[in-house]
Amino acid sequence: MQKILISGASVAGPVLAYWLRRHGFEPTVVERAPGPRKTGGHAVDLFRPAMDIVEKMGVLAQIQARETGTEHLTVLRDGAKRPVEVDAKRVMQVLSRRHCEIMRDELAEVLIGASSGEVEYVYGDSIASLRQDEAGVDVTFERGAPRRFDLVVGADGLHSNVRRLVFGDERQFSRPIGAYLAVASIPNYLGLSDRTILVSGVDRIAGVYSARHMDDARALFLFRSARELEYHHRDVARQKQLLTEAFAGLGWEAPRLLAEAQRAQVFYFDTITQLRMDTWTRGRVTLAGDAGYSPGAAVGGSTSLAIVGAYVLAGELAAAGGDHVKGFRNCEETLREYVMNSHSLALTVAKRLIPGSPLGLWLFAQSAWLFNRVPTSWLRALARLSRSSVQMHDAIVLKDYAEVGRPAAAASAAHA
Numbered sequence: 001m002q003k004i005l006i007s008g009a010s011v012a013g014p015v016l017a018y019w020l021r022r023h024g025f026e027p028t029v030v031e032r033a034p035g036p037r038k039t040g041g042h043a044v045d046l047f048r049p050a051m052d053i054v055e056k057m058g059v060l061a062q063i064q065a066r067e068t069g070t071e072h073l074t075v076l077r078d079g080a081k082r083p084v085e086v087d088a089k090r091v092m093q094v095l096s097r098r099h100c101e102i103m104r105d106e107l108a109e110v111l112i113g114a115s116s117g118e119v120e121y122v123y124g125d126s127i128a129s130l131r132q133d134e135a136g137v138d139v140t141f142e143r144g145a146p147r148r149f150d151l152v153v154g155a156d157g158l159h160s161n162v163r164r165l166v167f168g169d170e171r172q173f174s175r176p177i178g179a180y181l182a183v184a185s186i187p188n189y190l191g192l193s194d195r196t197i198l199v200s201g202v203d204r205i206a207g208v209y210s211a212r213h214m215d216d217a218r219a220l221f222l223f224r225s226a227r228e229l230e231y232h233h234r235d236v237a238r239q240k241q242l243l244t245e246a247f248a249g250l251g252w253e254a255p256r257l258l259a260e261a262q263r264a265q266v267f268y269f270d271t272i273t274q275l276r277m278d279t280w281t282r283g284r285v286t287l288a289g290d291a292g293y294s295p296g297a298a299v300g301g302s303t304s305l306a307i308v309g310a311y312v313l314a315g316e317l318a319a320a321g322g323d324h325v326k327g328f329r330n331c332e333e334t335l336r337e338y339v340m341n342s343h344s345l346a347l348t349v350a351k352r353l354i355p356g357s358p359l360g361l362w363l364f365a366q367s368a369w370l371f372n373r374v375p376t377s378w379l380r381a382l383a384r385l386s387r388s389s390v391q392m393h394d395a396i397v398l399k400d401y402a403e404v405g406r407p408a409a410a411a412s413a414a415h416a
Helices: 012-022 048-056 060-065 088-095 104-113 161-167 236-246 254-263 302-319 324-353 358-371 376-385 405-415
Strands: 003-007 026-031 043-046 072-077 084-087 100-103 120-123 127-132 137-141 147-149 151-154 174-187 195-201 204-209 216-224 267-275 285-287
Touching: 003 012, 003 147, 012 026, 012 104, 012 302, 043 048, 043 104, 043 302, 048 060, 048 302, 060 100, 060 104, 072 088, 072 358, 084 088, 084 358, 100 104, 127 161, 137 151, 151 161, 161 285, 174 236, 174 254, 174 324, 195 358, 204 254, 216 236, 216 254, 236 254, 236 267, 267 324, 285 324, 302 324, 324 358
Parallel strands: 003 026, 003 151, 026 120, 072 195, 151 285
Antiparallel strands: 043 100, 072 084, 127 137, 137 147, 174 216, 174 267, 195 204, 204 216
16 A cells, blocks of 8 residues: 655645545645644635535535625725625626635635544644655654655645755746735624625725624735735735735725734735646656646635646546556646646736726726626626636546546555
């Protein structure tokens, strides 16, 4: 039975661990955080292929029970007198035949629970070094004792530790799209439960939302900068300073949202970055999710892409009978077009969501107004014809790997 170490217990890591175990492998997940995150995170979208996968995992009902419940979207153009109301559910029906919005940390909790008791999770530790040879990978940890594995997978996000150790500096592969994202956990002082409210200005958009089962809310900020901002991804004080500067003077509730973000204990800030790599594999080490092919947070469907990528990686390893060279290669071939389309879609979404001129801002508001007045069937037809391929998540056809795991497990056991 092949032993596979997975770094990261957010989305791709737990999904990969679940399917590897089902296919007869022995996965171990190491996570830097001291335990599963309980802060709620920010809202993420699952589209049709990801929904199909979580249904196969037997956790669909748990995920649907934790839906945010967002039904209404209010869009205010900075300086305009009247807001535009949009049916949020209708938007998602156009994008995908099957959809769910859920808080990211709650999703991770469900995904981890799917393999609870069957997969080893090691919290409060991280990989310190990796040394490969023809037969396996020797791994040292920051805290735990050294161990040896057959394969290692980096599922540890945009600033992947595994990628840095094996492939080198992140700057080789990161392609910032010129936009930044910030999310802060704040009091739900507007009493929101099923509504997201956005105020949009040139090169910036701020908003606030909650979920039907949450006591607090999330302040959301997206903006562009003409220059690359200088900060470290762990320097929260600097990040909050940059955020305040970027949104100075924006109307509606933006000043209050900024003030709450300054006080927030749970705060996320980063450039919206795509990962462009010729290969996600080096020897016995490979990458999954944002660590290898991030399309950009909030604009490219990265959560669905991570779930699909993990499912395909586990399935192709099993289909290859545990031959990692073949399995890794087939995984990349299967996912490459989906990843490229996700990258293209993210660039289009970012451009439209954060208009760069007063005209673009006006057109954004008018598009939102028009959306509610066009039949859903027309919108779906337009989406299918769109050059931006807004329905590209639904376009991928997933293989059924249900029967390939047992032969792989048997072959591994025979060679043990």
